[in-house]
Amino acid sequence: MNTILIGGKVCTPGKLFDPGVLVLDNKSIKTIENKSKFIIPKNANVLDTSGCWILPGFIDIHIHGLLGYDCMGPDLDQVIRKLPEYGVTSFMATTMTRPKEEINSLISHMASVLSDPPVGARCLGIHIEGPHLSPERPGMANSEWFSPLTTNEVDWLQNIANGLVRMLTFAPEEGTAIDVIPYLIEKNIIPVIGHSNASYELTKDAIALGLSQATHTFNAMRPLHHRDPGVVGAVLACPSIVAQLICDGHHVHPGAMQVLLNAKGISRVCLISDAAPFAGLPSGKYNWGKQDIYIDGETSRLADGTLGGSHALIDAGFRNSIDLLDLNISEASQCTSMVPAQSIGIGNIKGQLLPGYDADIVVLDKNYKPLLTIVEGKVIWRATQ
Ligand SMILES: [Zn+2]
Incomplete structure (x- = not known):
């Protein structure tokens, strides 16, 4: 019927x-x-x-969890069940930096959930965000656990994930990580720059090697200075790279979001939630990855005020893009459905009606x-x- x-x-x-x-x-x-x-x-x-x-369902390629459930571990099951309440029809289950033994066990749990997922949003794969990050740009991550990306690390992760890693955020300037980009592409993993203090020049070299996306643009990356354009400058200057953007109204000033949209155009700006596992919960103190997180109804922060993921889900980002950036419905929908689908190579089956x-x-x-x-x-x- x-x-x-x-x-x-x-x-x-x-x-x-x-x-x-x-x-x-x-x-x-x-x-x-x-x-x-x-x-x-x-x-x-x-x-x-x-x-x-x-509209086409929202596709969130950078989300850590919601309502007390963390994508990284057995609670991925509950994330899959809950996300449709926010209009999300597919997503990338995103991890965070943890000690290696914990990563082993948590990612194995994710793979086990994904071998027989419950009814809910479609999980499109695992997005690894850490530990291959820059100690200069840790965000909320604990830099004691960082290590540069190598081909061995890629094999390790893909092995414990049962081949389900589809995206990897890393700092290409750490060690010889930039040289791993062709290997990631060969293994069908999308290389994403993030938590990076790379220079403009190194970022451009990485883009030439196939780096195709930037994690939460502006946040936890070397900013634009007119004599040192950094990662942000390279993302703005190079047409091919897709810029992920947290549109919760707290991570990036609307003026900076507008600069990004003007430079990249709608088809290269991908809204993400970067939602923390406590997104959507009432104000209070919670614990994420052994760190205390304070929710105040709008943001999710460490005790020192550092933003730790987002409190808003992507449906709020969709509404914000209309309210704060004056996008029309079609443009907002492109940034929350079409661009994310295209950016991970499934634009021919998802992301548009x-x-x-x-x-x-x-x-x-x-x-x-x-x-x-x-x-x-x-x-x-x-x-x-
Ligand atoms: Zn994140």
Whole structure:
């Protein structure tokens, strides 16, 4: 039986169907058309979406957890179940720096969850963020556990992850890490610069070798100075590299976000949440990776005020990009769905509402709050009225 979403504003790459109809066929999108010409077939599962926005589901390629559940370990199971409540239909389970023995056990748990995942958002793989970072730009990570990236480290991680590592954030200037970029690409792992104090020149060399993405641009990276443009300067100057951006309104000033958008264009800015495992929880003191984290309702910080991940999920980033950056719905949707999908090589099946694409859909109310989430054709979550 086909599921049909009828009456909503269906946002496709080139056109808004308002009111429109989105017809699903099993796991895929079958057709998108105007409501006026549409005849409802018999035996269809019809969902009235009048007055709502119909968008491709959000894809968060940098998220550590939510609601007390950490992606890094057995709680990945709960992350998969909870993410559709925020309109997320697929994501990369992101790790953090921990001592090696702990990484061994936690990533093995992740691989075990992913061998038989529960119903929920689709986990697209593991994103390793640490321990191959710069002690000069640790963010909240503990630099005692850092080590430069080598091919052996890649093999170690891919081995414990059962081949599920798809993305790796590292500082290319540490040791001979820059030389590992071709090896990462050979192993089908996306090389991402982050927590890096690299010079402009070294970053450009890394991009020439295939470095294709920057983790939470501006945060934990060498900033732009006009005589020392650093990592930020190279990200702004080189068209090919995709810039991840935390759009929670706290990590990056709206003016800096606008500079990034102007320099890169919509198609190279990928919104991420970088949500901490305590994202979405009430204010209070929590513990993440043996560090105390203080939630104040809007941010997640260490005792000294350092931001430790984000408190907002990507649906809030979507709304912020409209409120703070004046993006229109289509542009905001590109930054939260199309660009992330394209940046990890699945732009031909996910991230847009097009016939033949996976039926990953979020229905938003007029205030852009999620009402219903469909993952690969199945209604996974619905807001209680
Ligand atoms: Zn992160």
